[in-house]
Amino acid sequence: MSTLTGYMLLGALLAGPAADGDFADWSDEPAVDEPFGDAAGPVDLGPLQWRLDRHGLWLRVSAAEPANIAQSGRTLTLAIDREAGGSDYRGSKGVDRVIEYSPPQDDDRYGFRMLVPEGVTWRPVASTQDYLRSAPTVSADSYEILLRSAEVAAGTRVRVMLWNDQAQDVSDWVTLAEQRTLPVARPSLDRHADTELRVMVWNTGGEDAARQLKRFARLIEAIDPDVALLDEVAPNQRSDHLKHLPYQSLGGSGGRQRGLILSRWPLTPVESFRFLDYPVAAAELIEAEGTDFMRRDLKNAKGDGVPANAALVTHEGRRILLVALDLQCCGDGDGSVQDRLRVIQARRIAAAIDQAREETGFDELIIGGDFNLVGSAQPLQLLQQAGTPELTIANALQPDGLSNVTWIRQGDVFPPGRLDYVLFSSALRQLSGVVFNPGVMDDRQLAATGLKPDTTDRMSGHQPLVIDFSY
Ligand SMILES: [Ca+2]
Ligand SMILES: [Ca+2]
Numbered sequence: 190m191s192t193l194t195g196y197m198l199l200g201a202l203l204a205g206p207a208a209d210g211d212f213a214d215w216s217d218e219p220a221v222d223e224p225f226g227d228a229a230g231p232v233d234l235g236p237l238q239w240r241l242d243r244h245g246l247w248l249r250v251s252a253a254e255p256a257n258i259a260q261s262g263r264t265l266t267l268a269i270d271r272e273a274g275g276s277d278y279r280g281s282k283g284v285d286r287v288i289e290y291s292p293p294q295d296d297d298r299y300g301f302r303m304l305v306p307e308g309v310t311w312r313p314v315a316s317t318q319d320y321l322r323s324a325p326t327v328s329a330d331s332y333e334i335l336l337r338s339a340e341v342a343a344g345t346r347v348r349v350m351l352w353n354d355q356a357q358d359v360s361d362w363v364t365l366a367e368q369r370t371l372p373v374a375r376p377s378l379d380r381h382a383d384t385e386l387r388v389m390v391w392n393t394g395g396e397d398a399a400r401q402l403k404r405f406a407r408l409i410e411a412i413d414p415d416v417a418l419l420d421e422v423a424p425n426q427r428s429d430h431l432k433h434l435p436y437q438s439l440g441g442s443g444g445r446q447r448g449l450i451l452s453r454w455p456l457t458p459v460e461s462f463r464f465l466d467y468p469v470a471a472a473e474l475i476e477a478e479g480t481d482f483m484r485r486d487l488k489n490a491k492g493d494g495v496p497a498n499a500a501l502v503t504h505e506g507r508r509i510l511l512v513a514l515d516l517q518c519c520g521d522g523d524g525s526v527q528d529r530l531r532v533i534q535a536r537r538i539a540a541a542i543d544q545a546r547e548e549t550g551f552d553e554l555i556i557g558g559d560f561n562l563v564g565s566a567q568p569l570q571l572l573q574q575a576g577t578p579e580l581t582i583a584n585a586l587q588p589d590g591l592s593n594v595t596w597i598r599q600g601d602v603f604p605p606g607r608l609d610y611v612l613f614s615s616a617l618r619q620l621s622g623v624v625f626n627p628g629v630m631d632d633r634q635l636a637a638t639g640l641k642p643d644t645t646d647r648m649s650g651h652q653p654l655v656i657d658f659s660y
Pocket of ligand 1: 208
């Protein structure tokens with residue numbers, strides 16, 4: 190067994206249940222015998238698993254064909270029957286609550302919503318992003334969902350539906366029974382005792398962070414990173430406001446999406462990242478298939494270049510290449526124009542990393558930023574392959590241990606998702622990791638940081654990833 194495999198197995202054994210896209214926590218849960226093959230491919234549901242504990246209802250849902258849970262040509266519904274009465278929903282009687290992923294909206298299916306009965310129709314209720322966690326955010330044929338406890342209890346009946354305009358597949362009703370609450374692995378916010386390198390990765394939300402520099406400084410101070418990879422740094426941020434921060438490198442590429450790298454130790458700029466030309470393939474794709482906005486914005490995009498920055502830091506005799514990036518946002522899943530643009534950008538950044546390897550002969554590599562990974566996992570995989578052996582994806586859970594989402598925006602049509610990633614090369618060892626979200630810290634954790642629950646939310650929908658490494 191390689192050290193890496195051993196480490197990952199150890200991680201799986203120590204971890205508690207989480208809605209994180211890792212299904213190792215589903216070994217022997219009760220299953221609903223929903224067969225594959227009894228419905229049209231896109232809407233064909235497979236076996237379900239569930240568990241009810243004090244955190245809420247955990248579900249594992251399988252589908253015959255992969256798609257993004259919140260941006261797909263089909264709708265995934267959780268129908269909830271928790272009391273007498275209720276209404277009819279797509280042929281099911283007595284339904285009291287409905288949660289739809291990828292609900293029909295205008296001409297498309299995207300986002301999520303909760304509906305409650307109103308007479309014979311259904312009314313959407315204001316989205317609080319707190320009642321639901323789901324994973325993975327990338328396209329998949331299996332999803333983990335955590336529905337928080339206020340919506341369900343022992344005795345509640347639940348069924349799952351997958352449907353589009355042509356067909357639907359519906360599971361049997363499940364009557365929930367409370368089960369033992371498994372201990373959740375709450376990540377520590379404290380710097381691990383053996384840490385040699387603490388890395389923070391954060392999409393700052395551009396102008397919002399620039400306008401709140403005291404709050405921004407408090408957050409940096411609370412996290413106390415050795416190195417920070419910040420992306421979407423507004424162009425005006427450096428000269429006016431961030432002068433007091435030690436050693437910095439502001440990218441020349443990416444316009445308002447560009448990256449800022451901070452370090453305790455001296456940084457050296459890298460020539461191949463001075464400016465990443467906008468790839469010809471990206472311009473051609475936008476001209477042929479892009480949205481009106483993309484076509485109008487193409488001239489700016491070409492002028493801005495690809496949003497990635499890199500710098501070399503030397504610590505304990507190791508020369509580490511740090512890469513901060515912000516890939517194309519949005520898109521309706523695999524193969525969308527946006528997804529293909531992310532792939533083209535990832536290739537361009539990987540090529541710049543290859544050039545930097547020749548230029549500097551760096552020893553180790555860390556890549557971090559907003560991958561905007563709402564389509565395929567291909568952009569992430571391409572950048573993993575920028576290392577030999579392949580780079581490892583850092584694991585980080587929310588402080589409550591329940592999920593690994595990195596983006597939450599209250600009231601948004603999209604559910605919380607994992608958009609931000611850290612990748613690292615083989616001589617680095619991950620000691621700990623957390624998505625630094627004061628909003629779900631307990632009192633002790635909050636007191637330790639001195640922050641308020643809304644500290645990051647007021648600046649960015651993204652939350653910082655904080656990873657401790659040793660060599
Ligand atoms: Ca899991
Ligand atoms: Ca089925």
